[in-house]
Amino acid sequence: MIRYILRRLLQVIPVFLGTTLLVYFMVFALPGDPIAALFGDRQPPQSVIDALRAQYHLDQPFLVQYGIFLKNLFTLDLGVDFTQQPIAATLARIFPVTAMLAVEALAIQAIFGVLFGLWAGLRRGGIFDSTVLIASLVVIAVPTFVLGFVFQLVFGVYLGWAKPTVGAQADWGNLLLPAIVLGLVSFAYVLRLTRASVIENMNADYVRTATAKGLSRPRVVLAHILRNSMIPVVTYLGANLGGLMGGAIVTEGIFNVPGVGNKLYQATLRGEGPTVVAIVSVLVLVFVLANLLVDLLYAWLDPRIRYEA
């Protein structure tokens, strides 16, 4: 088991090198001199621009820039971004915020998605089932930004139940509204996935056996139907965690959340290679670890799955 985990972790290295190189190249290939773009038509003296270009190694060829980035990474020095802020400090500031948002969104979609999906699956064809199916279809069909603006206006401005934007007060309470918006689309998928899985498992042999053995209905539902229905759901949630961390760009923009999405968007626009790659690197790690966690959860959910090195 330990060897399996270690082997999986070692796989991070080529994935990490590959993605960062690719991302670095894409940022590098953006047209326009990022330093000149920091200023308006009224440019500072050329010596200022040249000094900045040298500071960010922009006067070097692409591979040299990437090499310097890697070298600095090993010494845990991420350098400074275009606002002269240490990138490490920026990461330490933005990742907890987005992690909170992602965890909250994940919790919302997991808890409500599974509960609703289970209920709908068990009472297939009922009023609740039909209502939930239609509602989830609507949620999937409406783009996130529309949901975001509507929620913001209704709950933030007209009803006043929540602050319309998060800003500096990024705590669990203030992040709830964006987390709901962020989690809503995946919630619909989790719900549908759970429902389909539950319906399939309800007619499985082991469920019939369990029922015939005289197990109570709650025990049959929880230990046999639900547990076995969780494998596709967990796969989806695991893959989704990484997506939530990085894909919060729209939601973070609408709710002015000072997190990863906002920063990544700005850094990309400014052509800040080191910042973009630093953020993406962490996202890659989150992705890989989340998938590892999913694989380990399989073994717990279905004891037939065992990992041997």
Next chain:
Amino acid sequence: MRLSRMSRTLGVAASVALALSACGGGSGTGGGTQATGDPNKVITAYSNEPQNPLLPANTNEVYGGRVVDQLFAGLRAYDPNGKPVNDLAESIDTTDSQTWTIKVKQGSKFTNGEAITAKTFVDSWNFAALSTNLQNNGFFFESLEGYDAVSAVKKETGADGKTKTTPAPTAQTMSGLSAKDDSTITVKLAQPESDWSLRLGYSAFYPLPSEALKDPKKFGENPVGNGPYKMAKDTGSWVHDQSISLVKNPDYKGPREAKNGGVTFKFYTDPGPAYTDLQADNLDVTDVLPSNALKTYTSDFPDRNSTKPIATDSTLNIPGYNPNFQGDAGKLRRQALSYAINREEIAKVVFNGTRTPATGYAPPVIEGYKADIPGNEVLKYDPAKAKDLWAQAEKIKPYDGSKPLQIASNTDGGNKEWIEAVANNFKNNLGIQAEIQPFAKFAEVLNLRKSQSLPGLTRAGWQGDYPSLYNFLGPVWATGASSNYEKYSNPDFDKLLKEGLAAKTTQEASDKFNKAQEILFKDLPGVPLWDYTRPLVWSNHVVKAESGWNGAILYYNIQAK
């Protein structure tokens, strides 16, 4: 300063090199007499992450600029109409516009207790100008004698053929700048400049405490100033990517004394959420409206909005290296282009009235502005005349219409719509093909302009650094000037600028500068398009808000309810 993006819809438009001096002074706001404000309440205002450490001479973008202007006070300040008033200066005298004697008020201090003397200014200015300190606004001292020495650079050409410049000053201080005693600064300029003292309210000229010169970067995180406000906490109140909190500086006794307890700048990367926050009274004032709100802000905030003309304008530049616009035929075509643009309609329809048609190369809010400069009739919309002039040009030399006439612009700042409208004007009134040449980023357009390789026209904008006609003419159109990217050059124009600078009185100077504009109207190196107005909206928590001459909100004047 040139504007890189016309509307700052994105926070990233931090590349907007606007320097806003939110200075103003004098008496209170009109109608503010009955309103009872709470002088201790802190107001919140729209902003975004400053681009650089908060050093006055290094801050040349809007979001850092608005904070720096609250933290520091200079020798002069500008009242809401752009009229300079003395702040730390007791008097500013000159007899020949070349040698200046400035008396500094005694007894003013930085918030750390350090006294502000003539030497403070001399040291701060030398620091700003020295090329090794790499201050973005260092060139504001270029008119001082000895600037050449402190700003000298070394040019090297690398193996790849690219030239690189590195700072190599030959002197550490400017020879034209000295402190005679604690209260007297003497300044010698390299040439007479009648409007020089108008600049002294600009942020590059603010005084710095001695700790700033020792470790500028550290100081810039938590600056200690002498302005109407100070940082809210001794340890610094700049929370990166989130906010900067300022509180009233009780020791400030200048024309910009704060009528509220402080200002908290909340950072937004997009104006949309800020607008929503204002609707929910979760933010008190913003000067950056999302473009879709330009139609609705007066009804969304019925008694809580204002619009004021500001010192910012926009032109459509016609590069002199474009063969279609050279010679006599070119001259006629330049005029034809100008007559063909329906400025009135575009200002109303595309900009929802946030622009007014231009009447000259400088906006009306600038002192010395003249509405009837000979030659400015070319700015009127006259499609018949445009057609006629174009036809005359065709007789002299036919237009090369093999490619459509392109107007280069970055499209991330809301420029697309008006350029398309202008292109349609050209199509319909001149019968030529015209289109926008879109670029994702401002820097790409700038590269083409710098390398003189624009295939067609380009847009350009300018925001006044200080309220002077010269500021709208010299840096943009004088031969070899820093922002004259299309390299326009006319010796007669340069001569008139020089004479204006050497003038003894402001009136005389303005006359020369307006005379210089007549030459621009003859040559039309760029066609003036429109002047800006700045809409503001505010929350139910404040009495009212207004902007100054340059569009910067006068935060000190806002009363909290």
